[in-house]
Amino acid sequence: MRSTDLSELAAFDAVARHRNFRRAGEERGVTASAISHAVGNLEARVGIRLLNRTTRSVALTDAGAMLLSQLSPAFGEIGSALDALNQFRDTPFGKVRINAPNSVAPFVFRSVIGPLIAKNPGLQLEIVATDRLVDIVEEGFDAGIRLGESLRDGMTAVKIKPRLRFAVVGSSNYFERHPLPKTPDDLRQHVCIRNIYPSGKPYAWEFSRAGKIIEFETTGSLSLDDHELMVEAALSGVGLAYVWEERARPYIQNGSLVECLASWSAPEDWLYLYYPTRKYLSAGLRAVIDALRV
Numbered sequence: 001m002r003s004t005d006l007s008e009l010a011a012f013d014a015v016a017r018h019r020n021f022r023r024a025g026e027e028r029g030v031t032a033s034a035i036s037h038a039v040g041n042l043e044a045r046v047g048i049r050l051l052n053r054t055t056r057s058v059a060l061t062d063a064g065a066m067l068l069s070q071l072s073p074a075f076g077e078i079g080s081a082l083d084a085l086n087q088f089r090d091t092p093f094g095k096v097r098i099n100a101p102n103s104v105a106p107f108v109f110r111s112v113i114g115p116l117i118a119k120n121p122g123l124q125l126e127i128v129a130t131d132r133l134v135d136i137v138e139e140g141f142d143a144g145i146r147l148g149e150s151l152r153d154g155m156t157a158v159k160i161k162p163r164l165r166f167a168v169v170g171s172s173n174y175f176e177r178h179p180l181p182k183t184p185d186d187l188r189q190h191v192c193i194r195n196i197y198p199s200g201k202p203y204a205w206e207f208s209r210a211g212k213i214i215e216f217e218t219t220g221s222l223s224l225d226d227h228e229l230m231v232e233a234a235l236s237g238v239g240l241a242y243v244w245e246e247r248a249r250p251y252i253q254n255g256s257l258v259e260c261l262a263s264w265s266a267p268e269d270w271l272y273l274y275y276p277t278r279k280y281l282s283a284g285l286r287a288v289i290d291a292l293r294v
Contacts, residue, residue: 005045011038012050013075016068018140019058027140079282092283093122099136100145103227104271105129107162107246108145108292116291123284131225132198136275142285143275156277160292163268166206167245169257173237180260181240184216191239193230194223205242207264214264218242231257270294 014024014035021032028035043050050064060068082094100108109127117123128141136144145160168181170190181187184207195218196202202223204215220239224230227243234241234248235256241248245265251257273292275285 005042008038008042008045009071010075011035012042012064013068013071014140015039015051015058016060016064017072017138019138021058023139091120091122092287094282094284095124095126096143096282096284096288097126097128097141098143098145098273098288099128099130099134099139099141101147102129102131103244103247104145104147104164107164107244108160108271112291116287120284120287123287125284125288130198142282143273143288145271145273147269147271154277155274157272157274158289158292159294160271160273160289161294162246163270165245165265165268166242167248167252167259167265168205168240168242168261169231169234169248169252169259170240171235171237172255172258174234174239175258180258182261184214184261184264187216187218187240192218192220193233193239193241194218194220195230195242196223196225198225206266207261208266209264213266 011024011028011034014027015021018024018027021035025032025035039051048063049061050067052059052061085093105127113125117125134141134144136142147164168187170178178190179186181190184205187205192205194202195205200223202218204217207214207216222233222238224233227247230241230243231248231251233239234243235251240260245252245259248257248259252259273289275281
């Protein structure tokens with residue numbers, strides 16, 4: 001097989017997994033038009049349409065689905081064979097793509113990246129931080145990070161540092177005008193900044209007492225999906241924010257923010273790095289796991 005044939009098959013494999021030419025190009029390090037050209041050449045050579053394309057979507061034909069089902073294991077074996085060469089190197093070599101929630105990524109990686117790269121100079125670490133729901137397999141990530149170990153079938157979870165907890169905070173100026181809430185029910189008398197997912201769906205503030213989880217549904221006029229913005233809004237005196245305590249800690253320590261309902265805060269949550277159970281665990285990903293795990 002010519003090398004151009006293999007590159008065309010790799011381009012098709014990337015598009016088929018991502019269902020997107022742009023993301024396939026980003027994974028392959030080329031333009032979307034180059035990927036489209038390679039797939040077009042492959043289809044012309046085999047004489048069969050492999051993808052149905054519209055301006056908004058990409059879907060596999062029956063022939064394309066059959067080809068992908070046989071290509072994916074083959075490319076997995078090739079990747080495993082290449083990664084096996086790491087045993088002849090002092091440190092791992094190659095790219096590792098990690099997806100992590102934007103709200104927790106700084107706490108997970110801030111003290112890890114420097115030592116990890118210094119110890120593994122051949123490692124190419126790509127971290128994509130977003131709070132939107134991501135299918136790590138479909139979008140070409142080696143692993144993802146999330147709260148809790150409840151995952152879909154076929155995933156392996158590894159407990160990592162640090163443990164995190166939420167805190168309710170408001171500015172000292174805000175509490176000059178409002179009393180400190182003593183129970184979650186008191187929040188009904190306060191202005192609360194709503195937490196939402198990137199999709200716009202709100203999520204409840206969680207509290208814990210006597211082992212029971214209590215959920216408070218906020219109804220404030222300001223809704224944000226970014227914890228840094230929530231902290232800034234709380235600092236401005238707009239209302240109370242429900243954020244990672246770690247993010248608010250510097251402002252709590254200097255008195256700009258006041259934490260309340262601390263005795264009601266839900267227990268600290270563990271973070272987990274997860275990856276497909278059947279996926280070959282590369283030396284690079286093993287190095288990342290070793291740096292993060294508890």
